[in-house]
Amino acid sequence: MSHHPFFSLFEDPAHWQVFASGQSEGRLSRCEGADGGCGLRLEYDFHGGGGFVVLRREVRFCLPGTFEIGFLVRGEGPENHFEFKVSDPGNTNVWRRQRENVELPANWTNVRMHERDLPFAWGPAGGGGPSEVGAVEFAIVAGSGGKGVLELASPVFEDQTLRSPRSITATSHKQGFPPEAVFADASLTGWQAAPGDASPRWEVDFGRPLRFGGMVITWPDALPRRKFTVEVSGDGNVWTGIHRSSSVLGKMSHISTPGLEARHLRITFADCGCAALCSVVLRPDAFSSTPNEFIHAVAADYPRGWFPRYWLREQSYWTPVGSPEGKRRALINEEGMVEVDEAGFSLEPFILTGGKHFTWADVETSVSLPKGGAPMPAVTWKSAAFSLEILPWVDGGDDKLTLHVTYRLTCHQPTGDTRLVVAVRPFQVNPPWQAFRNLGGRSPIHHITCGRRGLKVEGREILTTPRMDAAGAATFDENGIFPILNHQGVPAAQKVDDTSGLASAAMVWNLPGGGSILEVTVSSPYFHNAKTATAAARSRAQARWEKTLGRVKWQVPASAEPAIHAMRTAAGHILINRDGAAIQPGPRRYTRSWVRDCVIMGAALAKIGLPFALREFLTWYAPFQREDGFIPCVVDRDGVDWLVEHDSHGQFLWGVREVFREGCDRKFLLEMMPHVRKAADFLIVLRAGRLTGEYRSGEHAACFGLLPESASHEGYLAHHVHSYWDDFWGIRGLEAAAELAEMLGFSDDSRRWKSEAARFQDDLLTSINKVITDKGLNYIPGSVEWADFDPTATSNAISMLDFAGLLPEGPLQGMLDTYLDGFHRKHRGEMQWTNYTAYEIRIIGAFVRLGKRDTANELLDFFLSDRRPCEWNQWPEITWRDPRSPGHLGDVPHTWIAAEYLLAVASMIAEEREATDSLVLAAGMRWAWIADGDGFSVEDLPTRYGLLDFRIRAKDRNSILVEIGRSIDLPPGGLTVVPPLPAGMRITSVSCRRGNHSPDELTGESIVVDSLPFAAEVRLEPREGSV
Template sequence: MKFFAFLILLCNLLSGQNKTVLIDDFEDLSKWTIYKSDGAELKFSSVKGVNGNCIKIDYNFKYGTGYCGIQRKLDLNLPRDYRFSFLLKASSPNNNFEIKFLDETKENVWWMNNRNFEFPSDWEKFLVRKRNIQFAWGPAQNKDLNHISYIEFTIASFTGGSGTIYLDELTFEEIVDTIQSELKIFPTELKVLLDNDEKSSFLTAKKEFSFTVDFGKLFEPGGLKIIWGDNSRKNLTLFESSDSINWTKVLEVNGISKRFSYFQFKNVETRFLKFNISSQRSFKINEIKFFDYQFSESRNNIFFDWASSNYSKFLPEYFSRKASYWTVTGMIDDDKEALIDINGMIEVDKNSFSILPFIEKENKIFAYKDFSIQLKLLDDYLPFPVVEWNSKDIKLKIQTFSWGIPFKSNKLFIEYELINPSRKKVNGKIHFALLPFQVNPYYQFLNNPGGVSKIDSIKVVNNGFIINGNKLSYNFTELSKHRFDFFRNDVISALVEKNFDSENYSNNQDGLNSGLISFTYRLTPGDTIKLRFIYDYYQSFNSTPDKKEFDEYFEQEKTKYLNFWKSILNKTEITGSEQIEKLFKIVKSNLAYILINKDGYGIQPGSRSYERSWIRDGSLTSTALLRFGFNYEVKNFIRWYGKHIYENGKVPCVVDKRGPDPVDEHDSHGEFLYLLYTYFEFTKDTSLLREYFPVIKKIVHHIDSLVHLRKSKEYLSDSLSPFYGLMPESISHEGYSAKPMHSFWDNFFTLRGLNDATNISFILNEQESYNEFQKIKTDFQTNLSNSIIKTIKKHKIDYIPGCVELGDYDPTSTSIAYFPCNTSYILPEFELKNTFDKYFDFIFQRESQNDFVNFTPYEIRNINSFLFQGQKERAFKLLNFMLKYQRPANWNHWAEVVWRDSSTPEFIGDMPHTWVGSDFINAFRNMFLYEDEIDSSFKLLMGFSESYLNHQNYFELKNLQSVSGPLNMKIKKVNENQIDIELNGELTLNGWKIYIYNPLDRPVKKVLVNGKETNQFDNNRIEVTEFPAIITIKGQ
């Protein structure tokens, strides 16, 4: 049967006939095999289908995450164009439905990934066209799919749960090219509608009008644009036909009253389209434009096209294919976070609607592009973003914050302050558009795709709107308010065309509804009006039309919000130059962003694309939190994440609302051990160590079992000996997603984790485990050191490699050997130094090169490397380089990816990206204090510069948390050759010593500690064994 089917397929491909061939009728299921991740269950069986039997697939995600599917061999050379089809029905929650195609190696994968797929409950035909198939991953250099060796059907968790899927009649069809035909329209006098001239028009002679478009062959239109010549109400019905005899209705819209109409079609293949249009009077049509199938693939395409018109300034900037930037606001612990962009558009919640203001003066509408814009944070560090629109006669200040009890009464507060800075009266209107757009732009494709969102319902009520079930209230009496259905009219068209034809309630099924609130202002010189909104996330706010009560409540909550953040962000204080105080404000802002991005107990690097909890990000972000006194948050994160560790000791790489992700990233095990020990170092909480010690033993044993996979006899051979005793290959820190590798990043964290597990067993007096862990750690350290040396030799390189297989150069990855892993002592000195010498040369050569396109601010980690190498001037230069690429600078954060051209509309990860933020926090802290357990020392001022002294030649640091208590430090430059340093606080030495790195820009000549001269110094650092202490340093 199989041979016969492929014989037919071969004959058809050779003959050029466009025929469908049956690949699998699912009568014989022996060709199919199961694959699944940890925690996923799947079984299949044969049941009655559409024709004969079909395959029934039952799946269950025990832990909420994972993937599972079926695979079969399929030896198929592909023609120029083709499509697969199959019949599908299911009883299943929304999950990702993936159709995958693999080459013979199974390492290269192409797919059609239907994310958050809504499975049909009745049989439907599902098409997989060539254009739907994309390269997913693999080491292949040629990403074109020319031959299929295996086909897979995969269910990957999006919402999790369990379900049943039925498949039948898997077919393949070659698509034979046909000659391009000319587009025709009947009656022919309407050809003016197809002339690509938007100014030409056709005036109908009657109220009802019909015409037909002939594509000349079967065509798959993705959409349609109609440019109307007037705003009269029109009704449109559209029919399609392949033979001009039998017609099927495609769409029907009544009451169109705007100039630009857009419609999208999905899975429409036709030759003829018939337009039936009616109105109360004759009307004009200027132009009709058809789009190909690609237009239907995203609703963003509607607005890309619209933004090419003179309406562009009224739409979010990203629809003009220009990058947009934003920041986040939210309540600590809650999972509701709003975004505000650099133009003042506010997205109230993820995948939700946005509010964008417009100002009307002298009968003209002005948008953000008509103003100069300034950005800031309140007090330059608080998570209270401010966007100011400035012109000579009107100023608009936009600010927002969130406050309330998490998951109960949290609300979004928005204030628009209109100011008259001129010397004359200013009258006009301010319009607030409620738009089905996100601040998160379209090129942010991961997890929460950006661009167009949905307003499924918008209802006008007293003192506000009910939008998608939540109330938006405001403190003013509006001039008017409207709701719009995009296919009839919309808020942008209404403002520009001054046509407010609308309804009081909208529930458009496509979710493209919008709303408008208008207010009339009259401002004398210096006058101010504050227009305020409250968006209620949890239905807890009973809004009142009384403006005084509204404003009192608003101010009360704002005061609580600001007092809260000031109290928790100012535990540590720094006084010094404007330069160092600015750096510390960046630290405080990123501490706030970390807490805002955190949902519940889960520490997350972002609030949109990266709204998940990685142990990698979480452990290093926890380190930053601990160093500034946020112990409670870290303990909760440990307990929450620890619940998801597998029974065998495997630490999941990531956890989200669905549960633990089963994908192997072999840095995760060491990172959890490191996190536990680091928490103990700052809190001395042995109870948590004791509670988790059974888990610690499982993790160590799991590590040991993985390492033993690389200790078999074959790894003793010369060719494989660099792999001996390492952790197995993984995608690691996602640096090897194309193909898993034996990553030294994984192994550095493994060594760090084993060292910390050994220390924990010693602290808990678990002698048997201590002896076992010590042996595992020592053996692993030896094998890791040997592997690095052998890999360097194998690839003939002069730097520390990123992985064994490639010998690749990745200094930002290697930097973790310094911090946090503190394992640089096992690395060959020359290659280690050369790794960062090469990097320093590279970063500044890169800026001058034409092919410099982008970089990741994870490179901030290399500040640590330069500090530990005693190269603080290099650290300063790298720091200044990174500060140049904060976008926007006044909001004190970075994205995960920075594009050289700030207008480039490409993926940036998330913003603010708080793993990058925590990298900065940790680097900043290491500049002033680092606890080194290798030589039992507190290293102070490794990154101090005399430029950090203020105009009085003074610097002070108060209440900096250390593993032995808070530290205070005062530095006074007495003259050009003398600096005095005072150390005090609650820090206890407990046998440790203090190293103070030379803060002078010249060699040290003389040192006094507590009035006594000491000779325990060189030109690099001074050893101090007393605390508190006053140190006098005199230079040569």
């Protein structure tokens, strides 16, 4: 194997690239290996900070299922993290070996890795082992940091795939069924024990110790239930049992043996009547490297549809099912499988009719929400023979909260044998690439009991209306319920105990004789107080949602409905994801309360008439504040996370002011004021650390007056930086504190914080301009150290925090132009890309603020078209180019993104400008929204100036009617209407029926409203030169 490319990995440093983050540095040269061969020498220096230094070489080779690779390593320096990675040829999937806090050995030391030592790290593949390699990387990631040397030499590779065993024997065999046939590639017979063999056994000697992750046994047809034991040995004398089965059914048995290494293997049967094997296939370690990988391997051997889609490594999107009060939530996926509770088992439907077994793979599936966007999802199956509606909902208060799932089967071609099966499966809806703690993939079921009213699964009740016609359970040894269902039967067992944790059950209802419709509801109480579900209960639950989301009243044409309905769904998802007062950005993976997410989600809910959630959140969160004023970045069920993120202090202050602006709740403000004072003063203390002489000049001058380094988003975790995101929030937070203090009469505090905010703003703008000049940038950087291009984060400073008029115009325009160019090239297929994050939605609001209506609507159309799936009005945190790529999604729906969407669309209708204390209406609305149907009307839309009633309708191409109610106060900075206009048209006159206006003589594009209520007809004419 000396020709394998891995052996020449270190032959020339010129084949390698060095990458370093932030201020870290790496220098690569040649060194002499232990055997006098070529090696690599990396000198690295983190310059007192964090980050990483990476060595990367593009090199193509294949890896078999069983292998060993290795190299020699030595070095010097403090303890840091050491990583070895391989990626596929497309550089999208990565497998990684990590070792934390490693002190590199002073002498050459062997490092050896097998396939099990390179687990999947990330990428659209979602899991599995590496096969084709396109690049190799070594990385030093800062732990202690400092500087040091890494040397690498003598790479080795060995393909350890078993070619043929040394011997295969058995205690006996029938004529023509020898033991060797079990391993023969083209065997038509397999092995069978001879009649009368009292202790039949089949055995193999591999000739050397062999690693394998499991085996797949294929059995002869019509074999009775099997009882057998699998044992292994290192020497053929001392044997260890690794698997025991007492009642095996089905054509195949999958046996997991994670991390096993043995020379000898034998299978011993209870009697000769079941002692037969068609084949035994050994699988590599990847087969069972995790419990979820094992199920992936099992699913691949069965017909499509027998297992949920994600076990075939295809993405299956989900959405939450819950109540406006949040607390507990189920999930339903696109195929109609319902996960009853967090990390819980699932309910999955199947149809038996006409002698066939129908799964999700045999029908056309579609998803939907009720008209208007209430978050009550449905899935529909359609085939020529039938349709099936799957309708989950959560109902009941506090200790009576219950999940219900209604299955409505309609047969187009009724037959006497049609049955609905609702299976209990040991799988979550959350797929395995979402794995975190107990989340993702398997949900162990060890115990199932069938009763008259339903089932008890792991102690949890499953109740049915009407009662089942039949039910039964099965173990994994029996291949679960499918071999029986596939033959139109029902498992006989009424109680099972399965040590594998892969038990399943089937609840069966017969279509009534002569009928064509069957409706069944399956209920699972969260608190042991379930009530029988009825159709009225579902309609009552939907009515609750309509009432909750109906605070703002919309009358919009069909062209605007997708945008507005998605706003309502977004608000509903934010409510569902809450855990009491704790707002959370996801239903499963992100059940944590980050201040940044929660304040924005709370502000979004307030924008749709639901301010209580932000008030409750801040009241709950405030006591976690440290005595010195530090606001922690996140709190979850494990407690406070004290990771240093300095955006949280300003966000907390901004959020308190938003609550007060929406409700003028003086009692709340008095309760919050001690926390406000500590947080505002803590910001001043933080900034003081960057006002010393060290930062007035020299290499640190760009940090003068800023907040210290932090990890305010994931990109800065490895290397904390001076993040401008923190500073924008800090300034607006101090201004918010000053405003709140003024309201309560604390004038000295108000003046102090306002003055501090002004100086802070001057220092921030000086820093931004210095970094732009020093680095020669044509964009607004995200941080001092990295000078990173981050339009998604910087847009927050424009759309939400309103720094647009303060940022340098050229770089601001350059940033947005560069973003748009990349956006267009990606979606025209002119550049390679793998995924993106829909946080980019907030850029819509930035373009609205900058008067770029057409661009804002272009982005709106794209993001609406790229919902996953569109009909459920939601976005994952990570959107993969291929919607079925089994890549990590963050969480779905990601309700911080939902909140950014809601706020962006709200700004298109009514934009509050922080810097000028003004309100701008219709600045992002498109012509079709006011020209179609009866135009666009909204009532009770919350603004900081009151509840807005606003109607705008185009009578024709030359006339627009505008009405604004008296329910808001005229903003101190003015109220402007910027209506959408047909191409080439301008405003030429305004005829007021109520109120007054000031004409915009300069552009002919807006109306300044001077008094309320206001009603006017706006006349339009072509611009000069327009036709």
